[in-house]
Amino acid sequence: MSSSVTTAVKAATLDKIRQALQDRPAQIAAAKQRGQKVIGWLNYFVPEEILLALDAVPIRVGTGGDEQLVDIGARYISTKNCVFVRSVVGLLGEKKDAYTPLLDLLAVDASCLQVFRLAEVVKYYFKYETAILGVPRSFAAPEGREYFRQELRSFTAELEKFTGRQLTEAKLNSAIELLAKIREALRYLYEYQAQDYANLSWREVFEIVHAGFYLDRAEYLKLLQELLAELKTLPVDKNKIPGLQPRVFLTGSQLSPGDVKLINIIEDLGGQIIGDDLWTGLSSYLDIQVAAPTVDALADGYLARVPHAALPYLDISTDSRIKKLKELLQKFRAQAVIDHTLRYCDPYTFKAGETKDILNNAGFPFLEIHTEYASSDIEAIRTRVEAFLELVRTRNDVAGGI
Numbered sequence: 124m125s126s127s128v129t130t131a132v133k134a135a136t137l138d139k140i141r142q143a144l145q146d147r148p149a150q151i152a153a154a155k156q157r158g159q160k161v162i163g164w165l166n167y168f169v170p171e172e173i174l175l176a177l178d179a180v181p182i183r184v185g186t187g188g189d190e191q192l193v194d195i196g197a198r199y200i201s202t203k204n205c206v207f208v209r210s211v212v213g214l215l216g217e218k219k220d221a222y223t224p225l226l227d228l229l230a231v232d233a234s235c236l237q238v239f240r241l242a243e244v245v246k247y248y249f250k251y252e253t254a255i256l257g258v259p260r261s262f263a264a265p266e267g268r269e270y271f272r273q274e275l276r277s278f279t280a281e282l283e284k285f286t287g288r289q290l291t292e293a294k295l296n297s298a299i300e301l302l303a304k305i306r307e308a309l310r311y312l313y314e315y316q317a318q319d320y321a322n323l324s325w326r327e328v329f330e331i332v333h334a335g336f337y338l339d340r341a342e343y344l345k346l347l348q349e350l351l352a353e354l355k356t357l358p359v360d361k362n363k364i365p366g367l368q369p370r371v372f373l374t375g376s377q378l379s380p381g382d383v384k385l386i387n388i389i390e391d392l393g394g395q396i397i398g399d400d401l402w403t404g405l406s407s408y409l410d411i412q413v414a415a416p417t418v419d420a421l422a423d424g425y426l427a428r429v430p431h432a433a434l435p436y437l438d439i440s441t442d443s444r445i446k447k448l449k450e451l452l453q454k455f456r457a458q459a460v461i462d463h464t465l466r467y468c469d470p471y472t473f474k475a476g477e478t479k480d481i482l483n484n485a486g487f488p489f490l491e492i493h494t495e496y497a498s499s500d501i502e503a504i505r506t507r508v509e510a511f512l513e514l515v516r517t518r519n520d521v522a523g524g525i
């Protein structure tokens with residue numbers, strides 16, 4: 124079955140978000156002129172709160188889906204690194220996009236060690252200034268917590284020196300509040316999209332979430348709030364037919380801006396994506412509780428959330444990442460799970476088999492798609508996704524829909 128993914132009535136705020144993105148590089152260039160530093164960051168534990176409180180402009184670095192950048196990156200970093208990492212090395216080396224030439228510094232945390240290696244490589248070959256935030260392997264132990272507090276303190280001191288600004292409690296507090304509101308708005312967006320007749324396609328959700336990697340965070344919050352208010356006023360999308368359009372949840376390796384291959388296939392085949400726990404999606408916006416406007420409290424808040432799969436936790440049956448995933452599947456009424464793993468993404472690929480067993484036992488059909496940024500596997504993926512969605516539809520028929 125094929126279906127249109129064009130929404131019935133378009134949210135006008137989407138165009139405003141697209142326009143804001145068009146305007147953003149020039150805004151950042153002007154901020155640089157005024158003396159603000161532009162800090163690109165990668166991975167999972169870099170707190171944007173610190174960057175904002177130091178008057179820096181944060182950019183979440185990294186695009187996907189571009190095979191050419193992967194090839195360029197592979198000239199500098201081993202081909203045994205995931206395609207995302209190779210592609211980002213290519214991006215940072217080429218500097219042909221709108222944002223990379225504006226970067227003053229690259230901040231990286233050492234959760235996924237492939238990204239840590241990326242930082243070393245781009246510092247060596249392309250002379251990027253870098254700041255590295257250590258992440259404890261023993262993330263659940265008290266000594267791990269203490270280590271991360273200390274790491275974040277020295278990371279903050281390094282950035283204070285680099286930006287020439289002093290961290291104040293008042294500035295940290297407003298950054299914490301601003302980001303908490305953005306996370307809340309994004310959680311609402313996901314809840315909206317999990318409804319049967321939601322008026323956005325997942326491609327649009329993907330675009331909206333990723334706009335927050337670049338836009339001024341206060342402006343982004345305003346746009347998100349406007350969008351959420353607008354969505355309430357739009358009529359339901361009658362193109363969506365619950366049951367016929369299996370409710371698919373995405374998990375696994377990140378899907379970065381530009382990496383739309385899998386999303387296009389699922390939506391073109393009539394699957395309704397209703398949520399994800401990707402670190403480029405909902406995961407980054409879940410469960411960060413910061414108890415006080417201090418660096419230590421920030422460290423505790425970031426460390427306590429669902430851990431990145433790259434951190435060692437060998438007993439998958441008690442892994443809080445899987446526990447959270449199951450909670451989200453229930454909450455969003457998922458009918459099926461597609462696990463997207465990128466080539467040479469060991470953290471997620473290695474865990475895919477066990478994740479499948481656990482979710483199958485919990486009653487969720489599960490499909491693993493192992494891919495890269497080349498277009499050569501599109502047809503093979505399409506065939507597998509099509510068969511999987513048919514299976515879920517048949518299951519829905521038998522169950523009388525969920």
Ligand code: SF4
Nearest residue numbers: 205235237376468470
């Ligand atoms: S977690 Fe996987 S996709 Fe992400 S940077 Fe590490 S290896 Fe690459």
